Amino acid sequence: MLEIKGLKVDLEEEEKSILKGVDLTVGAGEVHAIMGPNGSGKSTLSYVLSGKDGYEVTAGSATLDGADLLDMEPEERAAAGLFLAFQYPVEIPGVGNMTFLRTAVNAQRKARGQDELSAGDFLKEVRARAKDLKIDAEMLKRPVNVGFSGGEKKRNEILQMAMLEPKMCILDETDSGLDVDAMKLVSEGVNALRSEGRSFLVITHYQRLLDHIKPDVVHIMSNGRIIKTGGPDLALEVENNGYADLLAEAE
């Protein structure tokens, strides 16, 4: 599914190296978690994979089912099946949530050579998915993320994910700013989407999200590298002992 080899990335504006050689392979249907202290490069990895400007890849590769992600425009990566749930979802004033979703769904269908979803089919689909995430009709009509609470924004990201049906989902600190109930709701939404053909890369600071979304593999990232990889127990170890020991070990 997702294969990252020796990925090195600098910031474009200043000559600062953020990722210093990341190797990561996520198989089909697997859930991987990336944990690590602030500034370790977790969010950068998610942005570089989804094609945000401002980064320069100096070495390495990233492929999705063999296709070179780094060579594609952001929208091509989306059409290829990559999805990033943002840590800070962006507000778009004046654009109804429903309009946004429909434009996105149809843009991807078009890119894949499929017919546009009819208004009726789309509505049916979005209502069913929204209900699971306790998103009401009112929230679907409001402008994208404008005036949404932290929990609403994150649920909205999961709704988009559900509608777009990507095969590789990256969740960037989806748990930040969520209370316990909201975290449960979001996690249930994610778990409902788990399937054999769909993989997840869950970026988080804390173990608690991984109580709800059980990972197959846990990676610890520090200073632009993955310094340790293990099973779910690794996340518990971090929770109990912090990163200090692991970092010292890696030195």
Place this chain on the structure above:
Amino acid sequence: MTALDQVEVKEGVDQETVDAVAQLSGAYKYGWNDDDIEMDYAPKGVNPDIVSLISSKNEEPQWMLDWRQAAFTRWEGMSVPNWAMLKVADIDFQDLYYYARPKSMEVKPKSLDEVDPKLLETYKKLGIPLKEQAILAGVEGAENDLPERKVAVDAVFDSVSVGTTFQAELKKAGVIFCSISEAIREHPELVKKYLGTVVPPSDNFYATLNSAVFSDGSFVYVPPGVRCPMELSTYFRINAENTGQFERTLIIADKGSYVSYLEGCTAPKRDVAQLHAAVVEIIIEEDAEVKYSTVQNWYPGDEEGKGGIYNFVTKRADCRGARSKVMWTQVETGSAVTWKYPSCILRGDDSQGEFYSIAIANNYQQADTGTKMVHLGKRTKSRIVSKGISAGRAQNTYRGLVSMHPKAKESRNYTQCDSLLIGSQCGAHTVPYIEVKNNSSRVEHEATTSKVDDDQLFYCRSRGMDEEEAVALVVNGFCKEVLQALPMEFAMEAQALVAISLEGSVG
């Protein structure tokens, strides 16, 4: 109800024009341009003979000719206004054609295949259904099976009105909707009573020129208490090269009546700038209401700023009666230069004026547009919502006047001006003029300037939209309040236009 015989199409006058011109001026010049559409021209330049020629072409009575000649005499003593934030090359007013008509109006195209594909492409981009494209392009027989939706259309092609649909049905309701030249002939008492009473022939340089040489345009009269049974629409098109288009629109909403009027404008690509100087006058009597919507898509010039329409337009509504209401909505995406301030004279007590505007300027386009709200009556209300979008190297200026006169007690105005910048080489300017001459009125003004945010674009693109779709979505969101003010059908067109006119503005 929709047989071809209800469409009024004027007869050709080619040889006659040539002869008339020869007799009048001696300096004889005419020509067919070498485009697909053959044109019939009066000689270049403007002088009393040309004014007389235009008047005689339209078979006008003496009083109309006198009115035109008086305007011309006045115009000769006027100079080009230069207060707008526009850089415009000097226009040689003697190097323009003031009268042109498509020769082909006598030989109509038989099917869409014979119509200028560029024209069809424009209509298609605007989202106009094929059938209507056929009607607008004057395809023979296309009227016979019109779709259910009823919009009466008057199409003005260069200088002349080429056809007005649904005339009979409107007549039944008592509504007069025809070309202004026909109105001058058939309804002189109405024209005499109202023409020039809102925009007097001496109003400003371009309006005065228009008064002298206007060749055609639309006329609407809605009698007392009548709610016009359908939307009225005029499509303006400048086709001929070096031709100025000077159309004149006169709309009268008598007591307690209602009408919604749509105006669409297109022009083909030309290297040389073309002049458009129209005048629109609206008279609204007691308890009447008029909605006037414009989607202006004149050719804006190419990416280097070559060619395009110079759009100098005077539009004004006079809320003459108590409780009368006018709403201007405009989507200005075209023209190399836009100089346009649809205004409201709120004369009647409790009258209301509203102005909703989207002005998009891309590449080297310049727009200086806004409105004037002149509060004369008591408890008059006005509302201004202006959305200016600049991209490329364009300059976009909102210029507005809100004036509360001493007698306009307890009047209110609310103004909101938002500017959106795409890229770093464009400009947005807001120039509000506010005069309050009584102490019981209230004026509010809000202005914002923002940039299309890279994060918004990335967010959209990460969901699968390409860059242009993303920009269109964000910009349409920005314009939403104005788009909502448009009639449904037009709102769709306008949304599509926003996307088209910003093509290539990013990346």
